[in-house]
Amino acid sequence: MAQSKALEQPIEALDETTLELRAGRRDRWLTSLTFLVLFSIWVALTGSGLWEPLIKPIFLPSPVAVFEAFQNLLEGGYQGRSLGYHVGISFYRFATAFSFCILVGVPLGLLLGMSRPIRAVIEPPIEAIRPVPKLALLPLFLIWFGIGNLSKIVVIAAPVFPIIVISAMQAVRSVSQKKIQAAQALGAGTLTVFRRVVLPASLPGIFTGIRVSLSIGVTMLVGAELTATSEGIAWMALTAAEYLSTDIVLVGVLIMAIMGYTLDRIVRALEARLVHWSGKD
Amino acid sequence: MSIEPFDLNGRDRRNGAKLAVEHLSKSFGSGTSAVQALAPLDLSVRTGDFLCVVGPSGCGKTTLLNIVGGFERPTSGRALIDDRPITKPGRERGVVFQQGALFNWMSVVENVAFGPRSCGVPAEKARQHARELLEMVGLAGFAHRYPYELSGGMQQRVGIARALANDPEILLMDEPFAALDQQTRELLQEEIRGIWRRTGKTILWITHSIEEALFLATHIVVMTARPGRVKAAFRSRFSESPDPLIAATPEFTAAKRQIVELLRSESQRAQSLEATV
Incomplete structure (x- = not known):
């Protein structure tokens, strides 16, 4: 899809800088994806209140529990x-x-x-x-x-x-x-x-x-x-x-x-x- | 037009030489591991000469330039400028290096203004002078760029402008165009010839390119393989020709062949030396 769009543009538009910018945007997107996947695994393994945790909270609490602990620490x-x-x-x-x-x-x-x-x-x-x-x-x-x-x-x-x-x-x-x-x-x-x-x-x-x-x-x-x-x-x-x-x-x-x-x-x-x-x- | 053999150390040249090198030798290391880079060597350069030193790689050309530049001390003998022994670098000797000697943290104009500023010229005046020199080498529009943003050829122009900024009496050039492509090199050779003619500077130019030497020099010194000695010296008239295509003439080719033959045996000897080291 992105490729066909690129093909429609005149060659001049695809100079080095543009290509570099595109590659940079793609890299950032991939990086955020990595973090998203890691976070999802954390959510999934710990249940996060949605289902039974696969790992006991004593070993790995859910993101929700960590956030609550953070709030409690902030307050108390x-x-x-x-x-x-x-x-x-x-x-x-x-x-x-x-x-x-x-x-x-x-x-x-x-x-x-x-x-x-x-x-x-x-x-x-x-x-x-x-x-x-x-x-x-x-x-x-x-x-x-x-x-x-x-x-x-x-x-x-x-x-x-x-x-x-x-x-x-x-x-x-x-x-x-x-x-x-x-x-x-x-x-x-x-x-x-x-x-x-x-x-x-x-x-x-x-x-x-x-x-x-x-x-x-x-x-x-x-x-x-x-x-x-x-x-x-x-x-x-x-x-x-x-x-x-x-x-x-x-x-x-x-x-x-x-x-x-x-x-x-x-x-x-x-x-x-x-x-x-x-x-x- | 041709080249003719020439006595570099004739009495008439010795007297009043701008730059004189007397029985100069240099060895690195000591004892059995010592390597002799320069055999006792004699040279004299008169004001306004454009003297090219050609020789096989490792023949001590750069060592010679480093001693004349005042960066290294000779093992024996001495180098004199206006009859004064050279002991350290000095502003009357401008040096242009092969590459990588520009200051990447300064803009082009600051690079060129560095010399005058170091010698006490007020910053603004030094920059003004630097801008004039940049214009002369065709880089007027690049004053505020950084050296690493320029092509190799442009960087060498900056290097030349920087060396000229102190208005030195003699320019020492250590294969300044060796890393450039053929077209850029030829263009810059023409320009340096123009600068030499206009300013009448004395130039000591180290190169391994015979064409470059023939095209630029008034005097050519051919060196032997390590330890470097003078193998032959020539007076060359090709640099006086207004013809930019002089290199295509049969006379030029004949002169080139003459030097190539001298150098070939030396290059072979240099290689066998390298093999035994």
């Missing part, structure tokens, strides 16, 4: 605190850790990329602690930084920081030598070469590092709220699991998923705006 909060408070405190821990990693890690990575001696001093220790599972250090962090927010922030920052430092360093080191030489031949001094060549050329790599570490950061949030706290969205899901309140667990999981997804989208949008030259070499 969880364990004496509002849902917004739990989300807020988790976001605070996450955002503080991440801001620190970007504000300190990116400049440090740039410095490491620029200077061999500094790299020789700082890179080996960072590389050495990188493979250590940071969650294993949680008890130590609790002793060092107390049971307050600081230990949670440190746990989240611990794996994110080296990723951001190393990716910024690699980004600097992989800046095309030709571009640097071109700038030098044009009379640019070290500072100009850094500010107008090395820094912009490294931005795509830095963004990749930030995006990769976002999901790790959200994962670490769960680890951070495992113990020694009684607030936060991951803590809510973890304690609800102890009482087999699967609906509340799912609300918590979905909120964290949406948080991770939204942050990724924001960074992607920023990336598309700020580093339009990414991957264009």
Whole structure:
């Protein structure tokens, strides 16, 4: 049907852009279809009040039950605190850790990329602690930084920081030598070469590092709220699991998923705006 | 019209040479794994010369240009510009690279204005000058595009305009047209010849294309396989011809054959060298 319609149009109308737009629309449609199918399976398996659930609600509550749990949480909060408070405190821990990693890690990575001696001093220790599972250090962090927010922030920052430092360093080191030489031949001094060549050329790599570490950061949030706290969205899901309140667990999981997804989208949008030259070499 | 053998290092050329290369050699690595890229090599380029260096791949042409550009240090010998040793890059030497040396995060006009701005010219004045140069290379309408939006040929025009922006005394060109298709390359060759005639710049041009060398150069240096030495040097008059179809003449073909024969044995030697590495 669509094909015969296309055939009726003059050839000029089917230029690259139009075809690309069409393909894009089709892709989006297919993607929404995937989610629709997954959601339907969820509805079907759990009955959703329409028929007998095939899976016990204790294992997988229906979308309706999850939505009701969400409404109850919105109205009554969880364990004496509002849902917004739990989300807020988790976001605070996450955002503080991440801001620190970007504000300190990116400049440090740039410095490491620029200077061999500094790299020789700082890179080996960072590389050495990188493979250590940071969650294993949680008890130590609790002793060092107390049971307050600081230990949670440190746990989240611990794996994110080296990723951001190393990716910024690699980004600097992989800046095309030709571009640097071109700038030098044009009379640019070290500072100009850094500010107008090395820094912009490294931005795509830095963004990749930030995006990769976002999901790790959200994962670490769960680890951070495992113990020694009684607030936060991951803590809510973890304690609800102890009482087999699967609906509340799912609300918590979905909120964290949406948080991770939204942050990724924001960074992607920023990336598309700020580093339009990414991957264009 | 033809090419004639020529002593590149005659006393009359040595004195007052714009660019002189004296016993220059370069090795990479050390000990038994050392590779000698350039054998001791002598060259002199006078003001207004258009000197093309042709040689088999891996003969050290680019190494030579990198040393003259000030990006690499020689292992022995020295390169001089106006009798001053070259130790680092400088604005009196404009460099045009093969490709990928444009700044993709800056618009075309900012790329061209980069040199003057880096040398302290106020931004607006530098941009004005950049726009004039873009007009000269036929890219007036593309000032606010980004390099990655342009074709390969247009990118090289930007590269040439950018190198000219600082008004350098000598242009160093490292196979600038090697990645372009035949038609674009011929068009740009004509344009660069026009620019050379108008501006009277001294040009050191690295290429592996014999036609390109014959079409453009006043002097042609043929290099040996690694380690690169001067195998032969010629004075060429073809670049003086107003005929854009000069390459179709029998004289041109004869000259080309002469250089091809010189290069063929070197290319074979280069390949056997590669096989043993």
